[in-house]
Amino acid sequence: MNLRAKILGLEAGGKFVVVLNREDAEDLTVSSLERVRMKKNGKEVIAIVNTTAKLIEKGTVGIYEEVKNSLGLKEGDSIDVEIASLPSSVHFIRNKLAGRKLTYEEILEIITDVVKGRLSEIEIASFVTALHAFGLDLDEATSLSRAMVETGSTLKIDKPLIVDKHSIGGVPGDKTSMLVVPIVAAAGLTIPKSSSRAITSAAGTADRVEVLMPVGLSLDEMREVIEKTNGCMVWGGTLNLAPADDMFVRVEHPLSIDPLLLPSIMSKKKAVGTNIMVLDIPTGRGTKVKTIGDADLLAKDFMELGRRLDIKVNCAVTYGEQPVGHTIGPALEAREALGVLTGVAKAPDLVDKATDIAGMLLEMSGRKNGKQIALEILRSGKAERKMREIIEAQGGNPEVNPEDIAVGDQTYTVRSNREGILLWINNVSLVETARLAGAPKDKGAGVYIYKKIGDPVKKNEPLFTVYAERNVKLQRALDHLEKSLVLGIGERMEMLIHEVRERPVTRKTFMLER
Amino acid sequence: MNLRAKILGLEAGGKFVVVLNREDAEDLTVSSLERVRMKKNGKEVIAIVNTTAKLIEKGTVGIYEEVKNSLGLKEGDSIDVEIASLPSSVHFIRNKLAGRKLTYEEILEIITDVVKGRLSEIEIASFVTALHAFGLDLDEATSLSRAMVETGSTLKIDKPLIVDKHSIGGVPGDKTSMLVVPIVAAAGLTIPKSSSRAITSAAGTADRVEVLMPVGLSLDEMREVIEKTNGCMVWGGTLNLAPADDMFVRVEHPLSIDPLLLPSIMSKKKAVGTNIMVLDIPTGRGTKVKTIGDADLLAKDFMELGRRLDIKVNCAVTYGEQPVGHTIGPALEAREALGVLTGVAKAPDLVDKATDIAGMLLEMSGRKNGKQIALEILRSGKAERKMREIIEAQGGNPEVNPEDIAVGDQTYTVRSNREGILLWINNVSLVETARLAGAPKDKGAGVYIYKKIGDPVKKNEPLFTVYAERNVKLQRALDHLEKSLVLGIGERMEMLIHEVRERPVTRKTFMLER
Numbered sequence A, B: 001m002n003l004r005a006k007i008l009g010l011e012a013g014g015k016f017v018v019v020l021n022r023e024d025a026e027d028l029t030v031s032s033l034e035r036v037r038m039k040k041n042g043k044e045v046i047a048i049v050n051t052t053a054k055l056i057e058k059g060t061v062g063i064y065e066e067v068k069n070s071l072g073l074k075e076g077d078s079i080d081v082e083i084a085s086l087p088s089s090v091h092f093i094r095n096k097l098a099g100r101k102l103t104y105e106e107i108l109e110i111i112t113d114v115v116k117g118r119l120s121e122i123e124i125a126s127f128v129t130a131l132h133a134f135g136l137d138l139d140e141a142t143s144l145s146r147a148m149v150e151t152g153s154t155l156k157i158d159k160p161l162i163v164d165k166h167s168i169g170g171v172p173g174d175k176t177s178m179l180v181v182p183i184v185a186a187a188g189l190t191i192p193k194s195s196s197r198a199i200t201s202a203a204g205t206a207d208r209v210e211v212l213m214p215v216g217l218s219l220d221e222m223r224e225v226i227e228k229t230n231g232c233m234v235w236g237g238t239l240n241l242a243p244a245d246d247m248f249v250r251v252e253h254p255l256s257i258d259p260l261l262l263p264s265i266m267s268k269k270k271a272v273g274t275n276i277m278v279l280d281i282p283t284g285r286g287t288k289v290k291t292i293g294d295a296d297l298l299a300k301d302f303m304e305l306g307r308r309l310d311i312k313v314n315c316a317v318t319y320g321e322q323p324v325g326h327t328i329g330p331a332l333e334a335r336e337a338l339g340v341l342t343g344v345a346k347a348p349d350l351v352d353k354a355t356d357i358a359g360m361l362l363e364m365s366g367r368k369n370g371k372q373i374a375l376e377i378l379r380s381g382k383a384e385r386k387m388r389e390i391i392e393a394q395g396g397n398p399e400v401n402p403e404d405i406a407v408g409d410q411t412y413t414v415r416s417n418r419e420g421i422l423l424w425i426n427n428v429s430l431v432e433t434a435r436l437a438g439a440p441k442d443k444g445a446g447v448y449i450y451k452k453i454g455d456p457v458k459k460n461e462p463l464f465t466v467y468a469e470r471n472v473k474l475q476r477a478l479d480h481l482e483k484s485l486v487l488g489i490g491e492r493m494e495m496l497i498h499e500v501r502e503r504p505v506t507r508k509t510f511m512l513e514r
Helices: A022-027 A065-071 A088-097 A104-115 A121-134 A138-150 A177-186 A205-209 A219-229 A244-255 A261-271 A292-308 A330-342 A348-364 A370-379 A382-393 A427-436 A471-483 B022-027 B065-071 B088-097 B104-115 B121-134 B138-150 B177-186 B205-209 B219-229 B244-255 B261-271 B292-308 B330-342 B348-364 B370-379 B382-393 B427-436 B471-483
Strands: A002-007 A017-021 A035-040 A043-052 A060-063 A078-084 A163-167 A191-195 A231-235 A276-283 A312-319 A410-415 A420-425 A446-449 A462-468 A487-490 B002-007 B017-021 B035-040 B043-052 B060-063 B078-084 B163-167 B191-195 B231-235 B276-283 B312-319 B410-415 B420-425 B446-449 B462-468 B487-490
Touching: A017 A022, A017 A035, A017 A065, A022 A043, A035 A065, A043 A065, A088 A104, A088 A121, A088 B121, A088 B244, A104 A138, A104 A244, A121 A244, A121 B088, A121 B121, A121 B244, A138 A244, A138 A261, A138 A292, A163 A177, A163 A191, A163 A261, A163 A348, A177 A191, A177 A205, A177 A231, A177 A330, A177 A348, A177 A370, A177 A382, A191 A205, A191 A219, A205 A231, A205 A330, A219 A231, A219 A382, A231 A382, A244 A261, A244 B088, A244 B121, A261 A292, A276 A292, A276 A348, A292 A312, A312 A348, A330 A348, A330 A382, A330 A446, A348 A370, A370 A382, A410 A471, A427 A446, A427 A462, A427 A471, A462 A471, B017 B022, B017 B035, B017 B065, B022 B043, B035 B065, B043 B065, B088 B104, B088 B121, B104 B138, B104 B244, B121 B244, B138 B244, B138 B261, B138 B292, B163 B177, B163 B191, B163 B261, B163 B348, B177 B191, B177 B205, B177 B231, B177 B330, B177 B348, B177 B370, B177 B382, B191 B205, B191 B219, B205 B231, B205 B330, B219 B231, B219 B382, B231 B382, B244 B261, B261 B292, B276 B292, B276 B348, B292 B312, B312 B348, B330 B348, B330 B382, B330 B446, B348 B370, B370 B382, B410 B471, B427 B446, B427 B462, B427 B471, B462 B471
Parallel strands: A002 A060, A017 A043, A163 A276, A191 A231, A276 A312, B002 B060, B017 B043, B163 B276, B191 B231, B276 B312
Antiparallel strands: A002 A078, A017 A060, A035 A043, A035 A078, A410 A462, A420 A487, A446 A462, B002 B078, B017 B060, B035 B043, B035 B078, B410 B462, B420 B487, B446 B462
16 A cells, blocks of 8 residues: 655654554554554565544555654655564564563564564563563573674674673662772773663763763774773763663663563673673662662572673672762762762762772682772772773863862752761652752752761751752752651661551652663 | 643544653653643643654643643643652552552552553553453452443443343354344343444454444433333444443553453443343354363353352353354344344354353343243244344334345355365454455455355365455455465364474464453
8 A cells, every 4th residue: 555654753762653544554454553564765664553533644654753764754755555464573472471481582583673663662561561570580581681782782892801890770879880990990901881871860870970071972982992991981872782671671660660680781791792790789778679688689690690691790789778978969979989089088988889899800800809909099099090091081071170070059958956876868768859959960960968877966967968050959859858858867766667557558669770 | 841832633542642852851850651740721631751852842842632632732832841740550550560469449540540541551551461460360350340330431221120241252253142132122121232343353243233223322322222122232432331441452452462351341241230141252262262161260250250240140151163154244244144133044053142142141031941032032023123123223224134235246255176074164264364355344345154164065165255345355365365274174184283393483363352
């Protein structure tokens, strides 16, 4: 059937979608969410059908951007449209829905079709939900990791040993990577670090690093930086490593489920050629992993999956019940990380965590006394010099100093109304405060915490300062603080956590950060 | 934030969706698939957000039809847009994703938000998949049925006893309802029959009936017909009974799963006030339910769900391995049904099935010898007279005779190339043939079968005739027949079903017809 193109001027989120008039759809014997094969200019795409009774006239086909660009269409073009059979990948998804285990071939076909935009949101959502509900075993996780590498770009660097670190996220203010990368690169290891932006947090590593240097590098630019400096800190979003994951995250986030955690992380490490890595699993109330037992089980799975992918994985189960360091929000965190590197800022927990992880990487690479080496590299200023090399190689200002970094000029400081010990910090509420103040979009927005758990607090002493770039956002954050307890001060832990007087609505907090 | 409306001229499938420029979305701290509250003209809706980098400019908001109509918007209108919190229903869906059982209150809120267009396709797909994967128990099925009634229209008729019949579908050519309704209505029972159109079959009851009379009645018109004639045969699509089901079907169909089968059927019966019903469960290869054991288990669940909803349910497990009667396709089937009522057509299996089910309804209503009464009503012409009454009341021509019904004039007859017994019929392939020939859209398209299982066949004898309204569709059906075996003729069943020489791709056939 020949139909005239009507360009809609809308994106379909990476999927190939067209809109047909209901009568044309019936003539093609195709229903909504079934597929058509569209041919034009010697090119061909399979697109998912939406139907409408009136808004697209009979004889025309509404075209989303993805199809327009792929076929090189313009308004009014005549296109050949025919019914397409169901992709095999949909049959394989149905197999998983029947509770069956998927083979590598089946998974590769599903992932390929996800990347090529051939599966609808319903099919992807159902696949992800089925993986969550039925579980995926390590064979399937291995297949998913391999298929995600197979369908994306890969980094080839001519180095004998490539190391990496990754955190499964969930603890605020975690700028550990900004110390680990320069430390291990200064020690002579190669570390091609790519990071994500914040999804539900106040800052992702890419957001923090971007305060100091450009992060949107191409794969070739990334390789040049690594060849020059041994390391890099770039945003994964432009690298096309394991692109299927972006589609999965789009589905997982609204559902608060994360069945693809293992393959998502490991595929990106495999794609950059990692041989050795340390996985950080922040653990405790208010993080993704609540108990040490759960953390150990997760570690076991990551290590076994690593073994199957030829990546040596050790895990660091770390304390996650409060922010790392004193800062939350891109600019505040970049300032703190640079401050620790230059020796002007004090953040013992951050230094501890970074040198623990750097030390593990050094020992896994054959050195002895890894933590001592890492501390020495940090104290001697070698890590700072390496950081400035990387900043320069990525196109930032290598002379930057912590005090040059602008933070929001709209501030409000919360003070203690009593004396005591800081007993607990509500990570989720703190992140919410920073986000309402504008983070991560407003780089200068965030929170500076003066006290950490166990610190003594005097009456009227400052507890934390909220930073914002715009007063209206500061107000929004303060409105939230009116209704929410961010931290607890007392003589000792109180026994009653809370009363349950009516059926509680469980608002599960969930951080999807990989 | 105030944004200017840009009307997109597209429907979002019943959901409330808007498109924001990425920067505006970031300023609102709302991500793709999160929600905004939009206010205009004293009205308010919650809409799901899509974001785009370029196609919607900063300061404007792309508006789908559902939002446009609900707020009464026009191009360029200024609208107040603010971030909305996550609906509780999403938390409840997440509870189901965690494998927990849902309460009535939780289910009612989910169903309400489905009907109001507040849930995204991803959330609905995930809910349906979770129901499929974790299962739903009878408490949840009862809650879903009640909630689906609660959120739709209901029919109130002042009759002491209301009966109904329903088939779970999956057997081609099943025009049983077109006999059962006039038989039991002629016997004095009240039967407010609503039916669906074909989803994956060659004809739904609404498609068949429409050949004889209008079926798109309003709830008030339906009531008038019933008050006049004791019965009706209308399309459910315009009645708004259990409207949530339409959204669920949209998701279930591409996934080939059907976890809402029980609540979907029972809610629609409850909504028309049914007290007594017979559920037909066609059973056998090529139908939805493959074994008699499975049929019995399903029957048990329907009967128990009925008990909880105050509907007395008996089930008829019926033979489904071949079409009912000789015809498939709307006009051919209408002709056959009317032919049996007027006594000119012979279809012993159809008569048998219809009088069995009508007889069950009569006995459940207190009569004795139900099947004999039903046969007598049919033979005496009372059923035909009742049918003509209903046709007239619904606005059709009560004088219509079978031979007046037009069928496709493009035909092709397949003949036997050997002598033997008709051993099996492939229902799925036969339906595919009828659909390729144009059914259900082309009412005159379909298949007429001369032989049924067990019939002796001579060489060169006609087996079936394909009917189409257009030659190109006839050709399409014939191309399919070239590649596909529709029936098997031989002396006895052959032992080898098929050889498996390489890993088989299981193409599960699935009929979603309720």
